[in-house]
Amino acid sequence: MPRGTTPLDVAAGTWLTHLAVERGAAANTLAAYRRDVARWLAHLHGLGRSDPREVTEADVSAFVVGLRDPRDGAAALSAASAARALAAVRGLHRFWVLEGLVDVDVTREVRAPQLPRRLPKAMGVDAVVRLLDAPDPGTPLGLRDRALLELLYATGARISETVRLDVDDVVGSDGALVSVLRLTGKGDKQREVPVGSHARAALDAYLVRGRPALLGAAADPRALFRNSRGGRLSRQSAWVVLQRAAETAGLPEPGGPAVGPHLLRHSFATHLLEGGADVRVVQELLGHASVATTQVYTHVSVDALREVYATSHPRAR
Template structure:
């Protein structure tokens, strides 16, 4: 009887599509879980999707046969490679590791793996960056920069006033509808409800200057911009909802008109008015936990960074005012 031939190995080999697809499918399930059940914002989900796709490709090239074969050393090598080969910043690398960690915790909870191989892997140290604010007079120049003789100028003034009045993120402002800022009496509300990260809502007062700017825009500006989106508070020139990118462009144009950034001053960024809002409140004596609620921070530790900015301001005043400070 002739010897029996060995059966060919048909299990997924190193870097096989089956392995890639298994991990990729798990990643898509995890992302769906974040979006549907956890309410993670779309921009965050898009960043996580890029990160886990990069991780799936790395695992495939490493020759692992299944997610359960991934090791802590693989995760560490991935993190190192992001810094040295891909050239990502420490912050972007830390975010990528957070995405990989979230995926593997999901795999553990689903019973796909027996251990979390990411648990002991450390993210790169992030440089401590204090938020930069501009002075009150610079804020006034900024919000007054738009030409309020035009519908778009009225919109831009209302947008900038509302950003500074509430300390909101640009993404939170552009998703507002008219009904969010106009009460049943037809007047602009004194308190607006903003929807932040994870769908968490918070109530934030709206000052008189912002209410006046909103009223002028709603009466004379918004109707002139057309109405392809009947609900959106801030419309673009075609009548649709103003995008986050376009709102950021409004801030940049106003900054150019206002002569910002000033020499030695902070660069103009999408959070410039948010940082200024928080810093000015802290410097005026507002309680840090109140500012935490207004900003929508989950932890007071995130808000406390503004107290350091305030201390720096106090030191500057002391150094220039006390007769024996120097």
């Protein structure tokens, strides 16, 4: 952020100090805020503003437009980057209101740039089966990897939710594997998800022949999924498991979805909807707070329906 001495610069610096000292913002977060605030101050100085009380809603709107369509030869920001910059400016002005530096938050009514709607991509069922069958069941790590992948697809769980599972979460008091799994998602919100027979069989094989062999000085007696040293499998290592299995299975296919941490979760949701599941049921299974988040998958299913219609109906073309 440029070093200025106007009341505007001082007030912006106070907010950044507040974020660093009182809010404990991470270094990368602070760096991003400093860049965005520097852009904002440069915009305001160009308009002749020197005090927070001089800033208007029109100044904010012009700033957002300028980020996407700069007139000074600077590179245009993406919609996501412009939205992030506006979020920083909003945080700054809310702070000024709370501190009594201004009476009104002039950013409140300014709309962020419309972000492009990115539809999640899912694998076909055949590709999923190839992925799940990729790990070698003849080794302890292969048994673990197959159980992990089967569970991810069977429940639609996030990788982070899966690696935090303990043995007691999947084995009931009677010693049998549970048919309904309780997952802890974002904000420690819990949900219950059924576990299919294939996933239970893979879990049983792993618990009997795989997990006991994964021992070491760091052995975790509670962790369901262990690493080669016996400790709890990390989210990053689980992501590597997915990548390795995809490579073995020859994925991604030409034109198919890229391998990502949510690949099986996206496939889980899409296949349920294509099979006739209600969107609100899928919402509960995924742990989405709003059904609007889940409805993005209905667009994927509609596209699949259109393709089937186009290739099947005699008068569709």
